[in-house]
Amino acid sequence: MTVKVTLNEGLKRGYEITITAAELDATVNDKLKEAQPEIEMKGFRKGKVPMSLLKKQFGPKVLGEAMQESVDGAMNKHLEESGDRPAMQPEMKMANEDWKEGDDVVVTVSYEALPDVPEVDFSDIKLEKMVVKADDASVDEALTNLAETAQNFEDREEGAAAQDGDQVIFDFLGKVDGEPFEGGAAEGHALVLGSGQFIPGFEEGLVGVKAGEEKDVEVTFPEEYNAEHLAGKKAVFECKIHNVKAPQAAEIDDEMAKQFGAEDLDGLKGQIREKLEEEYAGAARAVTKRALLDALDEKVDFELPPSLVEAEAGQIAHQLWHEENPDVQGHDHPEIEPTEEHTKLAERRVKLGLLLAEIGQKAEVQVSDAEFTQAVMNQARQYGNQARQFFEFVQQNQQMQQQIRAPLFEDKVVDHILEQADVSEKEVSKDDLQKAVEALDEE
Known part of the structure; x- marks a missing residue:
């Protein structure tokens, strides 16, 4: 078996894998010998069917399996030795399409390799974390809203x-x-x-x-x-x-507070204040995270696999088109061509995605089973009586599991980076935080 380089430009890779007819024949013989003791055939005792007859009866099928295993084995060995990580599934084609038994097998392989992501020093990244305290007016407003629900x-x-x-x-x-x-x-x-x-x-x-x-x-x-x-x-x-x-509307008093599980009105106010500040902290984190991603985008530069950028740009264009055309539920619509703006956004997403994945891998960031299960349960609650069916669907769907794990992993990597960055706190008003959050949607 030989592997010959046919393309090595930037991240593009091309190879020609040749598996000789003798190698294939040896693999087929090994597979038949392994199966021979369990094979029964009319006129022969179990395990005594001649190899020539086995080869005639089962040879074509085993030959196909041997070809696939040999090509996969050669590809895996090449990736292990080269250290390449394909950005997407490698494209594999038979070079000799008129192949017949007894010929060598020649397969062409092409893919884009993931780039080497540079090391990043996070200590010189300066960020500001917004802190908002819940004022009395906000607590009173929330109390009034609760009173209306308890009417x-x-x-x-x-x-x-x-x-x-x-x-x-x-x-x-x-x-x-x-x-x-x-x-x-x-x-x-x-x-x-x-x-x-x-x-x-x-x-x-x-x-x-x-x-x-x-x-x-x-x-x-x-x-x-x-x-x-x-x-x-x-x-x-x-x-x-x-x-x-x-x-x-219910009277805002101790009795109303008890309806919401508090001992008295002061206790309910304390719960509301704590809940509001949790919400403010979540919004502030979103602002800080965007600032961090902006800083990383400016700080780091490396070559991006064109196939990943193209796929991401297409997905962005498709999603935005559906947002602008909400009446179209399916995909029976004209082909949507990504614009330069879509491609620019795709490049940012791909770069940051590869960067965070590399940082998380090196830092051995893991999403625990408990964290994953909690995230699934949180999503399942949105489905009401069908929560159980959603839970079972996730258990059986690897792609859905990945969609849930990905943001959990990203957030843990962000936390890892923030621990090393220079982050200072700044107390601001609720209105200032609201403006910062609205600015995120405008970008």
Whole structure:
């Protein structure tokens, strides 16, 4: 077996791998000898089938396996000896397409190697970390918002009509084609108008009702309704209104605090202050991280694999196109050509991605199983009742696992760098932090 260099320009590599017919034949014989003791064939005892017959019966299949293993083995040995790390999957082609048994196998291999990433001294990177303290006004604002979520409902004055946001206590009986249907009736049901708990049109039909009234609400079930026998059907709900209640914000006192798990109002204020400062710290970290990445982008320069930049630019262009055309859900659209701006952003992303990966590898940064599991659980909560299915999907999908691990790894590498950089703290207002965060989106 021989490996000949055909291209070595920048990061581009090309090789020609030749596997002789004799080498292939020897590999086939070895595989057949290994399998011979377990092979049974009519007219022969187990393990006594002649090699010539085995070769005739199984030779073509084993030959294909031998070719693949030989090429893969030669490629792996080459990468190990050269130290090359392909940026993407190497392209491999048969050079002699008219190959027949008894000929040597010649395969051409081409790829772009990952570049050597230079060492970086982080100590001369100067960064400012914004610190925001939660002021009394912010805590009071959060308290007011909590009071609204903990609102109670009190009866409106007699004869008052229900408004959007009011709570209506009522009985109802739903009918399709004049016949009641299963699950379409209830007594003393409490519904907040505008909450979207019922099918479209139902809650709107109760706006304006008064206590003691009876009203028929006509609706049409959505075509995609989960009960097939009701999907798309017209229905009439016979409603009897008992009470119309207006929302009342809860009193901001110790009793309200207990609803949110605090001992008293001061305890709740302390929890709010701590939560707000956690949110401020998260926003400030995003600002610091962007400043660090900007500094690294300026500080470090090395050759980038064109294939990675091209792929990243295409992905950026595609994503931005869909953001500008939200009505197009699939990929049945014209080909999207990356612009110079897309390519420039792709170059930054690829450079920083390779740099952080190299720094993390040298620093032996690892994402623990516990950290990964916690991240999956956090995402799973967004799927409500389908959280279990999401969890199982991630367990069975390597690509999804990588998508979750990648940002965790990046954040740990960033922390590693920040520990060595010159980072000073600066106390600022909430508005200053907000402006800095908004500036991130504008860049």
